[in-house]
Structures are given as C-alpha cells and as structure tokens.
Amino acid sequence: MDKINTVAIVGGTHGNEYSGIYLLRQWDKQPEIISRSTFSTETVFANEKAFEQNKRYVDFDLNRQFSHDDLNNPNLRGYEQCLAKSLNQQLGPKGDARTDFIIDLHNTTSNMGPSLILLQSDEFNRKMGAYVKQHMPSAVVVFEDHASVEEHFFLSSLSLQGVIVEIGPQPQSVIRQDVLDWMAEMTKHILDFIELHNQADVPALPRTYEAFKYTETLSLPLDEAGERAGMVHHSVQDGDFKPLKDGDPIFTLFDGTEIFWEGDYIAYPHFINEAAYYDNNLAMSLAEKLIVHTD
Incomplete structure (x- = not known):
C-alpha cells in the first residue's frame, strides 16, 4: 500500500x-x-x-x-x-x-x-x-x-x-x-x-493470529403487538467473544420461557445488550472466529 x-x-x-x-x-x-x-x-x-x-x-x-x-x-x-x-x-x-x-x-x-x-x-x-x-x-x-x-x-x-x-x-x-x-x-x-x-x-x-469476522445481527424478541417480549439470556450477558453453540440459550422471555440459538456455526456474540442499540431493538452482533494470515 x-x-x-x-x-x-x-x-x-x-x-x-x-x-x-x-x-x-x-x-x-x-x-x-x-x-x-x-x-x-x-x-x-x-x-x-x-x-x-x-x-x-x-x-x-x-x-x-x-x-x-x-x-x-x-x-x-x-x-x-x-x-x-x-x-x-x-x-x-x-x-x-x-x-x-x-x-x-x-x-x-x-x-x-x-x-x-x-x-x-x-x-x-x-x-x-x-x-x-x-x-x-x-x-x-x-x-x-x-x-x-x-x-x-x-x-x-x-x-x-x-x-x-x-x-x-x-x-x-x-x-x-x-x-x-x-x-x-x-x-x-x-x-x-x-x-x-x-x-x-x-x-x-x-504469521497467524485469531480474529473474528462479523456475520449477522440479532434482534431482541418481540410479541405479536411488536412490543419487546424478552431480554438477553443471563448466560450470554457480558460474554462478548465467548462461543455460542446451536442449542445454547440466548434469550429469556419475560414469562420465563427460554429461547435457544439455532445456528449452523459456532457464533461469537459481541455488542451484547449495547444500550445504544435499543433504539433499533438490536440484541447483539455475531461473528465467526478465523485464523488470519499476515503474509
């Protein structure tokens, strides 16, 4: 460059x-x-x-x-x-x-x-x-x-x-x-x-190092009226860049029902429960881990 x-x-x-x-x-x-x-x-x-x-x-x-x-x-x-x-x-x-x-x-x-x-x-x-x-x-x-x-x-x-x-x-x-x-x-x-x-x-x-690559953004659950119906699961909260596997809990509805991650890859949540993103009802971003080659 x-x-x-x-x-x-x-x-x-x-x-x-x-x-x-x-x-x-x-x-x-x-x-x-x-x-x-x-x-x-x-x-x-x-x-x-x-x-x-x-x-x-x-x-x-x-x-x-x-x-x-x-x-x-x-x-x-x-x-x-x-x-x-x-x-x-x-x-x-x-x-x-x-x-x-x-x-x-x-x-x-x-x-x-x-x-x-x-x-x-x-x-x-x-x-x-x-x-x-x-x-x-x-x-x-x-x-x-x-x-x-x-x-x-x-x-x-x-x-x-x-x-x-x-x-x-x-x-x-x-x-x-x-x-x-x-x-x-x-x-x-x-x-x-x-x-x-x-x-x-x-x-x-x-020559190599671990990094993350953004994949998608998840929204907080909504009810039929479009009102917020749940929150980030306590096991995910504050766990930025920790692995989330298919079947792991990701949200808890206010009635106590747990929602589980359904994914075909191991995801690494970040921006978890970012306060500023509540304007758009966003819960977190997801990433995949990758090995970066410097040469």
Missing part, C-alpha cells in the same frame, strides 16, 4: 461516548503524543452539539450517515445528516478523500474490552491487526469486511483506509480510567504501525 500522509483521529461521533472526547482534549494540549515524523495528524470532534446535550445524537446516528447516496441526497436535512455532509467536505470526499486514514474512537456498554474493528482484510489491515495484538495482547480484532469501504456507512469509511476503536464496557456519559487507557494505548499502536509502514520498517509479525 502507498505511504499514508494524513491521519485524522475522530472522537465524539457519539456525544455520550466520553473516552475519545476527553482524549482529544488531552492530545490537543499535548500533540506530541499523537505526532509522528512521516505523516500529519489532526483531531476532529465530530458531534459537539450531541455532547453538549449529553446524547448519542441530536436527530440521527451520525455513524450511519456516510453512504454515498445519503451524502449526495440534498433532501436529507436532519442535524447529523447535514453534519455528515460537512465532515465529508472536511475529511473526504468519500471515494477521493484528502485524508488517507481515519481512526474513529468509540465506547460501548458491552463487555468487549479493547476491540479493533477493521473494514478491510487486505495485507495492510491484516498486518496492522497483528501488530496491535502483538503489542497489546488483550486486544480483539474484528473484521467487518462483508461490505466494501465504499458500501459502508460509517464515518471511518470516508477515507480509503480507516478503523474503529471500540472499547468497553463503559456506561454512557461516564469516564472509566481502564477504558480510556485502553483507547489511548490502542491508538498509539495504530499510529506506530502507520509510521513503521511508511518507513518500510514493519518488524517481524506472527
């Missing part, structure tokens, strides 16, 4: 995910922490209005507004829809962006630990995942390469290369030191890897 010249670190895409916001404030005071010799780094506070209102978003989830169709649709005039167009001008435009690489910082209420979400599985991303895990053994790598970067609607898809740093568990509108420290460390390793890539000096990496 070509040299990366410009990197944007984005925080506050969701206004009540505080770790990235407060890290940006610190890095703005100490820019040497995120500065490297072979590329320029800028910080972007994506949704200050949502932060001021202590909400995830004002009108619409900002991190779902970056499809080509939506960015080019003049009839979409909600606050985040207009903000997405402005960010597209600032960092993009999508498909021909002036920004080479975006690091988008997020918190989750789910027990995912320090997770690195990659939108591509090309050699650069495979090696970056290996480098991060080599220097941060607690890190989990998740590939969301079921769609091309052009087809994704995340903010990080504005650039040709981009990642999502997703750290939890952290309640909304709260700061936790362990979570903030994980986010700062993972960001450092990503920046270090880009620097080494630019210098053609990436060190020896493990």
Whole structure:
C-alpha cells in the first residue's frame, strides 16, 4: 500500500461516548503524543452539539450517515445528516478523500474490552491487526469486511483506509480510567504501525493470529403487538467473544420461557445488550472466529 500522509483521529461521533472526547482534549494540549515524523495528524470532534446535550445524537446516528447516496441526497436535512455532509467536505470526499486514514474512537456498554474493528482484510489491515495484538495482547480484532469501504456507512469509511476503536464496557456519559487507557494505548499502536509502514520498517509479525469476522445481527424478541417480549439470556450477558453453540440459550422471555440459538456455526456474540442499540431493538452482533494470515 502507498505511504499514508494524513491521519485524522475522530472522537465524539457519539456525544455520550466520553473516552475519545476527553482524549482529544488531552492530545490537543499535548500533540506530541499523537505526532509522528512521516505523516500529519489532526483531531476532529465530530458531534459537539450531541455532547453538549449529553446524547448519542441530536436527530440521527451520525455513524450511519456516510453512504454515498445519503451524502449526495440534498433532501436529507436532519442535524447529523447535514453534519455528515460537512465532515465529508472536511475529511473526504468519500471515494477521493484528502485524508488517507481515519481512526474513529468509540465506547460501548458491552463487555468487549479493547476491540479493533477493521473494514478491510487486505495485507495492510491484516498486518496492522497483528501488530496491535502483538503489542497489546488483550486486544480483539474484528473484521467487518462483508461490505466494501465504499458500501459502508460509517464515518471511518470516508477515507480509503480507516478503523474503529471500540472499547468497553463503559456506561454512557461516564469516564472509566481502564477504558480510556485502553483507547489511548490502542491508538498509539495504530499510529506506530502507520509510521513503521511508511518507513518500510514493519518488524517481524506472527504469521497467524485469531480474529473474528462479523456475520449477522440479532434482534431482541418481540410479541405479536411488536412490543419487546424478552431480554438477553443471563448466560450470554457480558460474554462478548465467548462461543455460542446451536442449542445454547440466548434469550429469556419475560414469562420465563427460554429461547435457544439455532445456528449452523459456532457464533461469537459481541455488542451484547449495547444500550445504544435499543433504539433499533438490536440484541447483539455475531461473528465467526478465523485464523488470519499476515503474509
């Protein structure tokens, strides 16, 4: 891959995910922490209005507004829809962006630990995942390469290369030191890897490592009236990236009835019971485990 010249670190895409916001404030005071010799780094506070209102978003989830169709649709005039167009001008435009690489910082209420979400599985991303895990053994790598970067609607898809740093568990509108420290460390390793890539000096990496590949999203059970009828089973709750096998309990209805996973693969739930996803009645994402080859 070509040299990366410009990197944007984005925080506050969701206004009540505080770790990235407060890290940006610190890095703005100490820019040497995120500065490297072979590329320029800028910080972007994506949704200050949502932060001021202590909400995830004002009108619409900002991190779902970056499809080509939506960015080019003049009839979409909600606050985040207009903000997405402005960010597209600032960092993009999508498909021909002036920004080479975006690091988008997020918190989750789910027990995912320090997770690195990659939108591509090309050699650069495979090696970056290996480098991060080599220097941060607690890190989990998740590939969301079921769609091309052009087809994704995340903010990080504005650039040709981009990642999502997703750290939890952290309640909304709260700061936790362990979570903030994980986010700062993972960001450092990503920046270090880009620097080494630019210098053609990436060190020896493990030939393989374990990661996860997104497969599908499950919804919470509903009754005939469309009302929520149950919850995530207690044996699944907080068990992000632990195996779920065919026949394992996955939901409990409010009347006590258990619902069991019916799947033809061993699934690894994550984003389990994410508070922000209740707007869409989503219960969790599922993934398969895979062995990633770095060569």
